[in-house]
Amino acid sequence: MxxxxxxxxxxxxxxxxxxxxxxxxxxxxxxxxxxxxxxxxxxxxxxxxxxxxxxxxxxxxxxxxxxxxxxxxxxxxxxxxxxxxxxxxxxxxxxxxxxxxxxxxxxxxxxxxxxxxxxxxxxxxxxxxxxxxxxxxxxxxxxxxxxxxxxxxxxxxxxxDLSKYDALSTRFAREAGETTDFLKSGIATRNPAFNQLIDRIEQVALRSRAPMLLTGPTGAGKSQLARRIFELRQHRGGLEGNFVEVNCATLTGDTAASALFGHVRGSFTGAQKDRPGLLREAHKGLLFLDEIGELGTDEQAMLLRALEDKTFLPVGSDKPVKSDFQLIAGTNRDLRQAVVEGRFREDLLARIHLWTFALPPLCERREDLAPNLDYELLRYAETEGRQASFNQEARRAFLRFAERPDTPWLGNFRDFNAAIVRMATLAPRGRIRIEDVDEEIQRLRASWQRPGVPTPHSSAEATIPLSPQQREQIDPFDRVQLAHVVEVCRRSTSLSEAGRELFSVSRQKRAITNDADRLKKYLAKWGLSFGDLGAFKH
Known part of the structure; x- marks a missing residue:
């Protein structure tokens, strides 16, 4: 050769x-x-x-x-x-x-x-x-x-060919693991799909300066992940500038372009001095535009030029300025649908979706709740300057509730974080007890109720005369059945009347029927009696 x-x-x-x-x-x-x-x-x-x-x-x-x-x-x-x-x-x-x-x-x-x-x-x-x-x-x-x-x-x-060097291969594998742990804030997440997603984001963050698009529901962690990507690139990727974050939903009217691109003095009423704008503040750094789908179409066009040419015109100026920044955009909307509806520029979407990563909602990562619980307690201690912890019974009860398939976590990690902060704040001497957990579960369920929208906890399940802790110890299958039994008993005048309705099919196959006894034994299984259900008395 x-x-x-x-x-x-x-x-x-x-x-x-x-x-x-x-x-x-x-x-x-x-x-x-x-x-x-x-x-x-x-x-x-x-x-x-x-x-x-x-x-x-x-x-x-x-x-x-x-x-x-x-x-x-x-x-x-x-x-x-x-x-x-x-x-x-x-x-x-x-x-x-x-x-x-x-x-x-x-x-x-x-x-x-x-x-x-x-x-x-x-x-x-x-x-x-x-x-x-x-x-x-x-x-x-x-x-x-x-x-x-x-x-x-x-x-x-x-x-x-590092496969020939076991020591080097092991070292690089360890360093790669440390990098992904950094992006996950050190949380030992267990969800395989999420861990693979973070691996991909880490590869792109260190190898590409192209824009990234983070999608996912509100509270899924887009903002925190964007900041961790910035810190990773600061340490490993050579970024010299600042991390600049803005929620595009807050940029409305005539002030939107000024906030992003700056303005010159006298360009409009109230412009009493020059304003550099957020894009210039992000020069040689990272700009995170959360909820980019809320950005106006004029600002979208200006942003597209800034991404392609690294230059833009401040409001009221005819002299372009330069800003070389990396963009991470976040959205909880379907930008493709927004393009169809004429609310988002197709050319801008093409520019920012080279690297698109969809962050899953919390309800799809229930196995990650336990490690995130420990992380939130650490964050509370750092923020508030005092420790908080669960006793063993309370921790089991909260995780049992949190990991249930029908616990919706509508606000994702925002709801989860808020729950931990509330319990830690109210816990006597920083020790979260079972009664603190029961109170928080009721508070969360109430916050998830929407007028006219049925939820699992706005049905008869919530009226079972057991404590939240006791209800959590019943399988969802049995809980639905028990809720129906309770509903029938409450509208019946006697145990026998309720039994006849509940066993109307099977009783036809019995030579001797004793519906009241069957129902009494069923209720006793859950520690209940007909009188506990507030049934009608005549």
Whole structure:
């Protein structure tokens, strides 16, 4: 197989035109002076401004390795060679357009030259598979000097097939787990679908600066997740700016564009001084637009331009300003339906839905309630400065209620958090008891009732003359049956009358009927009697 090297021009280390250039170590030249490393072709990458230096290096390279073919590739790194996104993007474009032939050629990627940003980009492209092959690193001889015919230093070939390195693989797996734990605020969530979703979000957050769209019902955790993504990117992704959050439902009328894009003094009544706007505040940071579906169509058009051009016009200004921010949008609406109805721009939706992640409601993550309960208690302690905890009986009772299939959690984590805060606040000496749980369950059920809308707890179930704790210990199947029995008993004048109605089918098959006794025994099973049900007395 042919051996092909790919490398960046070292604008400092490879520099030299005078004869004494051979007295110093130049990494690109030295790569071709090792007798045990024969290279048939060299792909030399450089910026247009260094064309003459690239020509000089190519000439010197041919003098030490005449069998090597040198090919030139100009790479437009952009205005800032230290901007990771620009440099990575330019090298990524080159790699995507290069015709690799791995069946007939093996590739070495030289990572000794170029800026640190360029070297990191080559490493990332190799790791991601865009630059197939192995990395090669060169180093000077001791003292850093050499002559044309003496020690060229040494080289090291690095294979990024981490499956060969168990220790490294284990370390990367652990670090990946720590990252996803960070996005989950350290909560040991158990729902497989949610955990897979967070894994995907973590991958995108660290590899892409494209907009992200978080969908899901109100209270599902979109705002908190957006902030954690920002903090992750601050630590690992190089974000330098601020986290700016705004609920688009609060941006109404003439002030919406001003709040987002700023305005100049005198642009409208009340504009007594310049206002920078939230987009400029998010420069080099992250902008979270929650409920983006509530944004007006004019503001949608301005936002689209800001996303595509990184520029926009403040209200009343004819001079564009720049803001390079990453956008995370949140919504609890179906934006596709909003497009059909003409309330949301289709081109803006196309721009922001490249990465769309649907956060499930709490009712679809009931196995995560227990770990979230512990998290909410920790958060309460941090916020309020005092500890709170459940006694064992109370914890079991609350989780039994919380995890029931018919507990709706209409407000999702907002309801859940509010419940914990209320119980912790009212608990004597910070110890949540069974009676505190019973009181909170009644409060939650009342808050979920809607006029004219039946719920499981607005039916006869809620009128069973047992405490909430006792009702929670009855299977939902039995609870529905018992509720019906209670309803029949309450409208009947006697135990026998209620029994005749309840056993109207089976009693026809019995030679001896004793409906009252059957009903009495059924009620006794739940610790009830006919008199406990407030039945009519004559």
């Amino acid at each position: 042919k051996r092909v090297a790919i490398g960046l021009l070292g604008t400092v280390l490879d520099r030299g035109k005078t004869p004494d250039r051979w007295d110093k170590w130049r990494p690109t030249i030295s790569l071709f002076q090792h007798e045990d490393l024969l290279i048939e072709r060299f792909e030399l990458l450089f910026e247009a401004a260094f064309q003459s230096q690239a020509q000089q290096v190519a000439e010197d390279l041919r003098s030490v390795s005449p069998e090597t073919e040198v090919r030139f590739h100009q790479i437009p790194f952009g205005r800032d060679p230290w901007d990771l996104a620009d440099v990575y993007g330019a090298l990524h474009d080159w790699a995507r357009n290069y015709e690799f032939d791995p069946e007939n050629e093996e590739y070495l990627i030289h990572i000794t030259t170029g800026t640190h940003i360029a070297q990191i980009s080559l490493f990332l492209l190799n790791e991601a598979g865009f630059l197939p092959g192995r990395l090669v690193q060169t180093a000077p001889p001791r003292g850093g000097k050499r002559t044309r015919h003496h020690d060229p230093g040494h080289f090291t070939i690095i294979d990024l």
